[in-house]
Structures are given as C-alpha cells and as structure tokens.
Amino acid sequence: MFRSLLPSVRAARLLSTESVASSSYTPEEKPLKKVGRALETYIKLSKEHVSMMARERADFELGKRHLANMMNLDPYTMTQDDIDRAIKYLFPSGLFDPNARPVMRPPDEILPKFHRFSFDEEGRPKESRFFTLHPTFYKLLSDVGIKTRTVTSFYNDHFLSGKKGAELESINTSGTQWISREKLEKKLDEKVSEEMYAHLLMALDYLVNLPSSSVEEKFIMQYREPLAASTKSKLFGPTIPDVTICPETQRRVATVSTHCKDTKVTVEVSDAGTGAFNIDGLGLHDFRHLVAR
Numbered sequence: 001m002f003r004s005l006l007p008s009v010r011a012a013r014l015l016s017t018e019s020v021a022s023s024s025y026t027p028e029e030k031p032l033k034k035v036g037r038a039l040e041t042y043i044k045l046s047k048e049h050v051s052m053m054a055r056e057r058a059d060f061e062l063g064k065r066h067l068a069n070m071m072n073l074d075p076y077t078m079t080q081d082d083i084d085r086a087i088k089y090l091f092p093s094g095l096f097d098p099n100a101r102p103v104m105r106p107p108d109e110i111l112p113k114f115h116r117f118s119f120d121e122e123g124r125p126k127e128s129r130f131f132t133l134h135p136t137f138y139k140l141l142s143d144v145g146i147k148t149r150t151v152t153s154f155y156n157d158h159f160l161s162g163k164k165g166a167e168l169e170s171i172n173t174s175g176t177q178w179i180s181r182e183k184l185e186k187k188l189d190e191k192v193s194e195e196m197y198a199h200l201l202m203a204l205d206y207l208v209n210l211p212s213s214s215v216e217e218k219f220i221m222q223y224r225e226p227l228a229a230s231t232k233s234k235l236f237g238p239t240i241p242d243v244t245i246c247p248e249t250q251r252r253v254a255t256v257s258t259h260c261k262d263t264k265v266t267v268e269v270s271d272a273g274t275g276a277f278n279i280d281g282l283g284l285h286d287f288r289h290l291v292a293r
Contacts, residue, residue, distance in 0.1 A: 046114065112189050136189065137200075148207050150216070151207065151212050151215060155211050168212050169212070170208065170209060170213045176221070179224065181194070241255065
C-alpha cells in the first residue's frame with residue numbers, strides 16, 4: 001500500500017518545487033549589448049573633446065576679462081574686433097605671414113571640430129562608415145568613385161550621340177597641385193595615413209585624366225591648390241609685372257613697387273643689361289643679411 005503511494009508523493013513534491021520556483025522568479029532587465037571597440041573609442045574621444053572645449057572656453061572668457069581690464073573696456077560688450085585691435089596693440093609683430101602673428105579667438109573657430117554621429121535607440125550608429133574609424137575620408141573616397149562613374153557615363157552618352165565640345169575634354173590642372181596630407185587632415189578633421197593619402201591621390205588622378213572630367217571641375221579643384229612660393233594663393237608667388245618697352249633704348253623693362261613696414265622699394269629690371277645690382281648706389285654685396293637682400 002505504501003509502495004503504491006510513493007509515486008504520487010514524489011509527483012506532488014516535484015509539482016510543489018516547480019510552483020515555488022516559478023513564483024520566486026522575477027523578470028530581470030535585459031542585458032545591455034556589448035559595445036564595439038569603435039563605439040567605445042568614439043564615446044571616449046567625445047567626452048575628452050567636450051571637457052577640453054569647456055576648459056578652452058573658460059580660459060578664453062578669463063583672458064577676455066583680463067584684456068578688457070587692460071584696455072579699459074567693458075568685457076560684456078567687447079567684440080572680436082576690439083580683441084583683435086587690442087592684441088595688435090599689445091603684441092606688435094613684424095612677421096610678414098599673417099598666420100604667424102598672435103591671435104585671440106574663440107576656441108570654436110581655431111580648434112579642430114569634432115564630428116558627431118547619431119545613434120538609434122539600441123546604440124547603433126546610423127552612419128554606415130562609422131566603424132571604419134575614418135568615416136569622412138572614406139566618404140570622400142566614395143564620392144570620388146561616384147564622380148568617376150558620372151563622368152564616364154556623361155562621356156559615353158555624348159560620344160555615342162556624336163556631340164563635340166569643351167565639356168568632352170579633360171580638366172586643365174596646369175599651375176596647380178594636390179593639397180598636402182597635412183592640409184587634407186585639416187580639411188577632413190581626421191588623421192590620414194600615407195597609404196590612405198596615396199590611395200586618394202590615385203583615385204583623383206584617375207578622375208582628372210578621364211575625358212569630360214571638366215564637368216566635375218568644381219569638385220576636383222577643392223583638393224588642388226596653386227603652385228605658390230608664399231602663403232598667398234597666387235600663381236608662382238607674386239604677380240608677374242607687366243613688361244613695357246623703353247622708347248629711348250628700345251629695351252623691355254619691368255617695374256615693381258612694394259613696401260616693407262615704412263620702407264618703400266621700387267625695382268626696375270631690363271633686358272640686355274650688365275647683371276650688376278645697384279641699390280641706391282650700393283651693390284648686393286653691401287647687404288650681408290639675407291633678409292635685407
């Protein structure tokens with residue numbers, strides 16, 4: 001009799017334990033998804049950039065107050081033009097390059113910008129090139145590919161239809177060169193390696209050499225700069241002076257006038273000369289300093 005009751009007792013015990021276990025279970029929160037290394041790097045860089053910009057803005061406002069006190073100005077109504085004039089007055093500089101002179105501007109204008117991306121509700125970036133760690137560079141590389149396909153289609157359509165014109169010719173890039181890797185990094189606000197820079201130049205050179213590449217002249221010239229000997233965007237440095245013919249000697253003469261600080265200089269060069277330098281009765285050897293020469 002007891003043996004016949006054992007199976008029912010065991011079943012009752014199992015049923016009671018299952019009910020207790022089910023009653024004591026409480027739904028837990030869903031575990032967070034693992035964050036990729038690229039996302040972790042982005043979050044870290046974003047926090048560092050926010051804290052750095054906050055410090056720079058505070059330093060700028062503090063320096064603005066000190067500058068206003070020195071110049072006897074109101075810091076609340078002080079404009080950027082007032083700051084520029086004060087810096088020019090307090091720090092007079094004889095440097096010819098304006099980029100080398102001291103400046104005081106808000107950090108948002110002079111510091112590199114931080115590219116921000118949007119994320120969905122699950123924390124995944126909406127930008128498809130986010131995980132490349134160089135989304136702007138690869139977007140540019142993709143744009144070059146799209147422009148190449150557009151130029152090829154444009155040429156094929158016009159060539160098959162028998163049309164001829166200036167738009168079927170390649171772009172004229174004489175007197176210009178591709179921007180350097182450093183300038184490209186500033187333009188994209190991203191680090192660009194030598195290998196990445198070489199790949200981009202190969203793609204751009206291929207686009208330039210295509211027939212009908214002139215239709216994308218605006219896009220191509222964004223990444224080219226004139227061959228200049230100075231920081232001015234002039235072809236081969238200073239402007240080439242006009243050449244005139246002297247009525248008395250029938251020689252070609254070119255005259256250039258310039259100034260440096262309070263000194264005014266007029267240079268006259270003629271062909272079929274002696275090759276000697278005459279500066280107010282002095283020769284070139286009398287000016288030993290290279291800057292003076």
